[in-house]
Amino acid sequence: MSTKEIKAQTQPAPRYTKDQLVEAKRFTTSEKDILTGLLSPEKTYTLDEAATVITTFKEKEV
Numbered sequence: 001m002s003t004k005e006i007k008a009q010t011q012p013a014p015r016y017t018k019d020q021l022v023e024a025k026r027f028t029t030s031e032k033d034i035l036t037g038l039l040s041p042e043k044t045y046t047l048d049e050a051a052t053v054i055t056t057f058k059e060k061e062v
Contacts, residue, residue: 013046014047019041034053038053038057
């Protein structure tokens with residue numbers, strides 16, 4: 001394995017604040033609304049964690 005491959009495996013996923021995620025172009029308007037309502041402003045989240053919050057909310061029974 002090269003040094004670059006080893007670094008890629010050991011680096012933690014970047015974390016973002018609620019405001020950064022809500023401003024991201026990655027999410028649709030409705031997904032941003034979900035994040036606004038469910039994420040805590042004091043915590044940071046990975047993109048995977050944010051996507052999980054959205055998916056869990058969308059799959060809830062009404």
